[in-house]
Amino acid sequence: MTSFTLHGIPVSRGIAIGRAHILAPAALDVQHYLIADDQVEAEVARLQDAITLVHAELQNIWNELPADAPAELGAFIDVHALILSDPMISEMPLDIIRSRYYNAEWALVTQIEELSAQFEEIEDTYLRERKSDIQQVGERVLKALTGSANILPKGEGAEGGASMIVVAHDISPADMLQFRNRAFSGFITDVGGQNSHTAIVARSLDIPATVGVSNASRLIDQGDWLIIDGDAGVVVVAPNSVVLDQYREKQARQMRERKKLGKLKKMPSVTLDGTPITLLANIEFPDDCAHAMDAGAHGIGLFRSEFLFMGRTGHANQLPSEDEQFESYKKAVIAMKGRPVTIRTLDIGADKPMDFAEQTALNPALGLRAIRFCLSEPQMFLTQLRAILRASAFGPIKLLVPMLAHAFEIDQTLLMIEQAKAQLREQKIKFDAELPVGAMIEIPAAALSLPMFIKRLDFLSLGTNDLIQYALAIDRVDHEVAHLYNPLHPAVLYLISTTIAMAAKAGIPISVCGEMAGDVQMTRLLLGMGLREFSMHPSQLLAVKNEILNSDLNALTPLTRKIVRSFEQEEIIEAVERLRVM
Template sequence: MRFVLTGSGASRGMALGRARLQHPSRYLVDERPLPEDEVDSELDRLKRAIEIAREELALLRDKLHGAMAREVAEFIDAHSLMLADRELTSGIFDLIRRGRMRASAALNLQRDRLVAVFEAMDDPYLRSRKEDVEHVIARVHAGLQRESSSAERKLAERVGEILVTDTVAPSELVPLAELGVLGVVLSSGSRVSHGAILARSLHLPMVVAAHEALSTIHDGDLILIDGEAGEVIAHPSSADLARFRTWQRESLQRSRQLALLAERDTRTHDGAEIALYANAESAADIALARASGAAGIGLYRTEFLFLQRRELPDEEEQFLAYREVVLGMGGLPVTIRTLDLGADKADSSGLALDDEENPALGVRGVRLSLRHPELMRTQLRAILRASAYGPVRILVPMICAAEEMHQMRALLKESARDLRSAGHEIAENVELGAMIEVPAAAIALAGMIHELDFVSIGTNDLVQYTLAVDRNNDHLANLYDPLHPAVLCLLAQIIAIGKRAGKRVSLCGEMAGDRKHTALLLALGLTDFSMHPGVLLEVREMIARLDLAKLRKHSAALLRAPTRERIDRVLARMGA
């Protein structure tokens, strides 16, 4: 039967596929006595479940190919024979007829009986076959709980898989996408988590905070997810499937329309020039940035080089990676962010750090770099060597005070001097900037702006720290508000200080790529945006509709508004 789960849309797009539960919930077992008048219907339920299990095994066997096909087929055949074994099935039917047990309870009791028989055997091989019994019973359990029709099951077999789990690490998403996973449903999480940001980079539809997903969706169910609306539809109707097909057609048509904007300048309706840069962390992002006409790379994340490995990347490996990015942008500026890891991720990066009760407020970003100067020197040397191949800027995350920039600039000068002494060619001048994502840095910016060559605003963390709201906590999602009056005041202050000092100010957080915020950010004075390249053309289209001079007239009203409701009223007057 069709049902809809509502979560939060984390990565746009729709996907139709069969659910694959990474950590399936335990099968529900109904221990209530079975009334006599329900015996026949319960027997029918069990027969249908067994038939579903047989169909799935047959389809699975038909798909086998390659070197492992014969070996895997033997296990499938063994399971199929068990489903046809009268000792297994008749025993379950008897428990329903005579014992007045419901099908789920009868399955478990028969499983326990057979497992006990195998465990009593002396032969280790025969003893191990108890696992086959458990697998077969689990498959029948799944069929018993599934409400899909035969037609739906056939459709599910023709489509790919959608991962349904509680949480997924960012490092797990790339291999999942490479393996063909069509989308992700999480029972927890937030749309501004690192995993959600990466899902958007991979164009992988994602719904988070679908709290009942693991308890209501079963392995193999056909589901349709809408990553923009934040919906998960189990057992979609014909109308749902028609809506999905319409979305596919419209999405293709929309992509073709936006592609026409790739060669155009980014200008407002009244002719003001705006710079749209791209956030990137992969070769695919770089290619998409070039194809979309990005002004350059406003944020290149280097963490991927460090994650999921036992040893740290050396200077040569990092240099080759950064050089590929610089060459890939063909002379356009590339802003490379230094390592932004904390204790919550370091265990998968080759770094040995002590566990921290609150990694978000711990040794991360520049704090980690300054505690491990050799690690930082290696990265700075690699970036400087890449600067010989095109314009490069260096962005330092988690800055709180001018002293941290003093130390980073000293390391940069030392690294440049050593490279030149060793005969390496590097750029004459490489700009060094700070990522303003800590309220202390925003408040003290006027006092340290002279230490910076440029400023980049990281709104994802700036909002989190300003509002004291964990952006990964889905229970606080309603409090994580980038349009909070305090956040707007900080944004306006950062932009104004940078402009007065003649320093370039860009915004590389998720706000930059959200068309709902484009008019607001222009009104606050922002002219440099950096976003995922997949949304760059949509933002360019939005900017072309807006009149900058008119928007700027509303900036004072936005900053005077004491509540979110009043801010929304001003935005409505702006047409945003």
């Protein structure tokens, strides 16, 4: 067979070599037919039974989660259960059967396609990719309706003892559980992105993966030899012996390097010239703290609290209660054993709907989101603030507020924090009265008016993902302009470097919690700008630490200053490359 190469999105680093196992395609292509009036309730009951069966399946999978399963798997199964319980899935298809006389499969697919179309319009990367979760839940119900066999392989590995590389249109996190304890070394999907659940699970399992490889499941044949280069997002199909040997050597080299990195866990994070650097972890769920501790994180730099709100409808009584939030925050604080936990207040609204049926704004990235949304829903915001404050009695917490741009927003937020404290004092509930409050610097206006933030707040955190997007006026999930998303643009470097410098001059702590913090190609550049706190996914921490241990700030700083003053893209790229080999 002639060798060829496919390109996708790299989501989990490393090299995987093995035989292709093609999973059956999506099951959303179903028969469409109308039913008679006297068949309606029987068809409704058939769909209800299928939904009940899937609920039981998900509960069974959750109950049988192995002790060493990544925390994300249990959380994502919970998300699928919430989706299944949502009236948009559990009730609307029944209404379609009753009103349009569709058969159960047709009614379900109709509703799934309508919801998928709504999610396609969402600008936020993470939530836009939740469309795949809705489709995965729909497929599971369809399989229950049709009694179709499980599509996942039952064998222990591919022929000849080769590792198995799964190729599919998409894979649900629940289905990925079935690959554990099998010779499963990587996977490729036709769809997905950096923030798809499949990608997040791949990173947590530390499995090489490439997603968004269009038509991979059609172009690759069962049993084909495959190479996944998870660093580049490249898939080599039917490689010749020379290429195979090259990648096997690269794979062996990476394994040796990983073993070396593992020895860095207990080493102090200090540059060659003796400057200590703080390495923090970004988490979505309290159970992620175990990964952060294992990687040697000094604390949590970003706890994305909105994950506690996902899959809920917008009615107040269906949002997480104060006690539910408190227990989650408390769990994270206790798990970190005295290391600080930075909790970001709810970053949701407009482009991050809490209701599957909620309509998004015309331009959601610029709409009612994050702190704007929280200030418009004061009771909901006070509930979260009280929960965070209560958890602060059990260990050090820092409160981080997203998307601030105006002095009055900061002042209103601080007033609400004081109000929450007063309510807790009234109830004689303990909390840390000196809990530090900080701001995400992710809007250019915030970076350019930093003194008003420094005057009012205790610390800052640079959210480079949104800062770059807003500074360059591009939507990084829009394929037409995504190539313009550039962390090395002169304007972006100016905003980041001046923000770090001004914070340092004022003596206020500042970290970077965006993707740049976990990118080893940016580590020395950020160090040279004066950054002393990095926050990233736990899996990236040791590689960044390795860069830090081999960096000399005396040599980096002068060259970094020249980079920041440059306005020529090629000069900047070349200079950043020189930083990496110093």
